Amino acid sequence: MGESDPVLCLPPLQHGQGSSHQRRNGKCPGGDEREYRSLHPGLSHESNTGKGEGMSETHTSLQQSMNVRREKLRKLRELGVNPYPVAFSRDTQAADIKSNYEALEGQSVTVAGRIMSLRRMGKASFCHLQDESGRIQCYLRRDDVGETGYEQFKLMDLGDFLGVTGYVFTTKTGEISIHASEITVLSKGIRPLPVVKEKDGEVFDPFEDKELRYRNRHLDLILNPEVREVFRTRARIISFLRHYLDEHGFLEVETPVLQPLYGGANARPFVTHHNALDQDFYLRIADELYLKRLIIGGFEKVYELSKNFRNEGIDRNHNPEFTALEFYQAYVDYEYMMDFVQDMIQRLARSLDKTRVNWGGMVIDLDRPFRRLAIFDALEEALGVDVRQFDESRLRDLARDRGLDTGKAVTYGQLLDELMKRLVEPGLVQPTFILDHPKAISPLAKPHRSGNPELVERFELFIGGAEFVNAFSELNDPLDQRERFEAQAALRRDGDEEDHPVDENFLEAVECGMPPTGGVGVGVDRLVMLFTENRWIKDVILFPTLRSQ
RNA sequence: GACUCCGUAGCUCAGCAGGUAGAGCAGCGGCCUUUUAAGCCGUUGGUCGAGCGUUCGAAUCGCUCCGGAGUCACCA
Numbered sequence: 001m002g003e004s005d006p007v008l009c010l011p012p013l014q015h016g017q018g019s020s021h022q023r024r025n026g027k028c029p030g031g032d033e034r035e036y037r038s039l040h041p042g043l044s045h046e047s048n049t050g051k052g053e054g055m056s057e058t059h060t061s062l063q064q065s066m067n068v069r070r071e072k073l074r075k076l077r078e079l080g081v082n083p084y085p086v087a088f089s090r091d092t093q094a095a096d097i098k099s100n101y102e103a104l105e106g107q108s109v110t111v112a113g114r115i116m117s118l119r120r121m122g123k124a125s126f127c128h129l130q131d132e133s134g135r136i137q138c139y140l141r142r143d144d145v146g147e148t149g150y151e152q153f154k155l156m157d158l159g160d161f162l163g164v165t166g167y168v169f170t171t172k173t174g175e176i177s178i179h180a181s182e183i184t185v186l187s188k189g190i191r192p193l194p195v196v197k198e199k200d201g202e203v204f205d206p207f208e209d210k211e212l213r214y215r216n217r218h219l220d221l222i223l224n225p226e227v228r229e230v231f232r233t234r235a236r237i238i239s240f241l242r243h244y245l246d247e248h249g250f251l252e253v254e255t256p257v258l259q260p261l262y263g264g265a266n267a268r269p270f271v272t273h274h275n276a277l278d279q280d281f282y283l284r285i286a287d288e289l290y291l292k293r294l295i296i297g298g299f300e301k302v303y304e305l306s307k308n309f310r311n312e313g314i315d316r317n318h319n320p321e322f323t324a325l326e327f328y329q330a331y332v333d334y335e336y337m338m339d340f341v342q343d344m345i346q347r348l349a350r351s352l353d354k355t356r357v358n359w360g361g362m363v364i365d366l367d368r369p370f371r372r373l374a375i376f377d378a379l380e381e382a383l384g385v386d387v388r389q390f391d392e393s394r395l396r397d398l399a400r401d402r403g404l405d406t407g408k409a410v411t412y413g414q415l416l417d418e419l420m421k422r423l424v425e426p427g428l429v430q431p432t433f434i435l436d437h438p439k440a441i442s443p444l445a446k447p448h449r450s451g452n453p454e455l456v457e458r459f460e461l462f463i464g465g466a467e468f469v470n471a472f473s474e475l476n477d478p479l480d481q482r483e484r485f486e487a488q489a490a491l492r493r494d495g496d497e498e499d500h501p502v503d504e505n506f507l508e509a510v511e512c513g514m515p516p517t518g519g520v521g522v523g524v525d526r527l528v529m530l531f532t533e534n535r536w537i538k539d540v541i542l543f544p545t546l547r548s549q
Numbered sequence: 550g551a552c553u554c555c556g557u558a559g560c561u562c563a564g565c566a567g568g569u570a571g572a573g574c575a576g577c578g579g580c581c582u583u584u585u586a587a588g589c590c591g592u593u594g595g596u597c598g599a600g601c602g603u604u605c606g607a608a609u610c611g612c613u614c615c616g617g618a619g620u621c622a623c624c625a
Binding site for chain 2 (some may be wrong): 059061062063064065066067068069115119120121122123124125126128137139141142143144150157158169171172173175177179191192193194195196197198199200203204205206207208209211212214222265266268286308310312313315316317318322324401466467472511521523525526546
């Protein structure tokens with residue numbers, strides 16, 4: 001546009017203030033650095049390797065920004081400022097100032113945080129500092145912070161850490177702020193942050209690209225306050241579960257992640273190798289078998305918060321590594337555990353003040369007693385047919401009539417399971433215990449006390465159509481247990497890949513005598529999803545598994 | 550694993566009847582001592598995810614690959 005002229009701006013045309021005086025003392029070699037994802041600060045700067053420089057010096061705007069920040073860093077040092085002091089003593093957090101305004105007005109406070117907004121107006125400036133509690137605006141005047149203080153401040157950028165001392169006041173636009181008398185540089189960043197602005201709750205240029213958020217969770221946490229809240233809730237949930245079990249006399253234990261054999265669930269494992277032993281190990285898919293060995297060993301109540309690994313697909317409900325809670329108690333059965341689980345989850349909900357959860361437009365009520373529904377009753381309710389007397393072929397016909405592919409379901413039990421998964425479970429929105437599963441799909445559960453040879457004492461808790469809990473009266477008959485394992489192994493040999501090895505060590509332990517035991521497994525990530533009303537598991541895992549770049 | 554969609558400046562995006570790129574914000578210089586998506590003037594910055602092909606010419610068309618998202622399959 002015209003140089004110095006009658007600016008004819010039709011639409012609101014605005015420019016940042018700029019200076020074309022970028023100093024390129026850092027000719028970043030190789031201009032291949034363009035994305036947040038692959039960047040890292042270690043890169044050389046001020047590297048005038050006069051080698052092959054020619055015309056090839058590429059200056060992306062990111063490199064320019066970083067060079068400018070390095071230059072500011074240098075200037076800070078030149079001014080005798082340590083840009084990375086070892087500590088800083090503050091006395092107030094941002095949120096405290098707002099919640100105790102009456103008491104603090106006019107009082108001097110010291111805060112520290114990351115600069116999240118910056119408005120400079122010559123000899124005075126406003127900025128917002130963000131600490132873990134939230135944001136507070138600071139007002140700096142050159143006449144108050146001094147010439148040198150203001151010089152330092154001018155070398156600050158969005159994202160840098162600053163300590164501010166000053167008195168609490170309200171600006172004429174009504175925002176509670178700190179009138180700075182002294183500032184302290186706490187940390188200078190050299191990489192620019194994404195810029196997110198907001199006004200009246202409306203966010204401009206939100207940082208919401210999922211890939212960038214997951215790969216750069218630090219940025220996500222800085223820029224999206226609700227994300228911090230999700231992980232605070234996650235911590236509260238885990239802490240609650242731990243305390244609940246502790247208070248009920250359970251012993252927290254740790255069992256191996258590296259296992260010579262895997263078991264306790266149906267899943268493909270990750271394989272790794274120990275060099276000194278020259279032996280392959282599996283990352284655990286469940287901790288069930290080890291925990292039961294502890295019950296056999298004489299601990300009567302044990303639990304473990306267990307990171308499990310399953311070499312399966314990734315989707316909104318599944319991450320290859322996930323967190324499970326398992327607990328086992330001697331001398332109780334699955335009915336006891338059902339009451340226990342319901343109480344635990346309801347108290348958890350109350351402790352979070354979240355007894356009603358909004359789940360995809362439906363309201364889940366966690367405060368009422370959870371429904372209990374035997375598997376055949378559930379099927380009858382959903383299908384309008386009593387399948388109790390059906391044999392395998394009639395079941396298969398029924399499944400086909402309902403449009404199910406029964407190719408993979410070999411046994412009677414698997415057919416039942418397939419029917420449940422497809423036709424019943426998705427409809428279990430309100431918390432529902434499904435009881436008494438087919439034996440064929442429950443190799444670790446005790447035969448049902450009713451005497452029905454096809455059923456076991458097992459329950460699963462469904463909420464919002466998804467499984468949250470799986471529990472049994474644990475099988476402790478060593479001969480039966482061995483037969484079940486062998487049946488599973490045979491089944492898999494017929495099928496394919498998933499050849500579950502028979503765990504002789506576990507069987508030997510059971511052969512030594514195992515008390516009657518109730519056992520429970522809980523999907524912790526799903527609990528977090530539920531209570532934070534997140535539909536994607538990646539949003540409740542800080543660093544979800546992604547393909548590396 | 551299958552299918553659909555996406556990948557353009559640090560950020561959010563526009564450009565795609567093919568003619569080697571634009572905006573806002575951020576950044577830089579100037580002015581501005583209560584501003585708030587501050588404002589005004591000036592300005593830097595991109596081998597348009599990668600490669601190959603069609604074409605006189607491709608960010609725009611085709612193929613392959615790499616990443617991501619969504620749906621489904623498997624599993625918790």
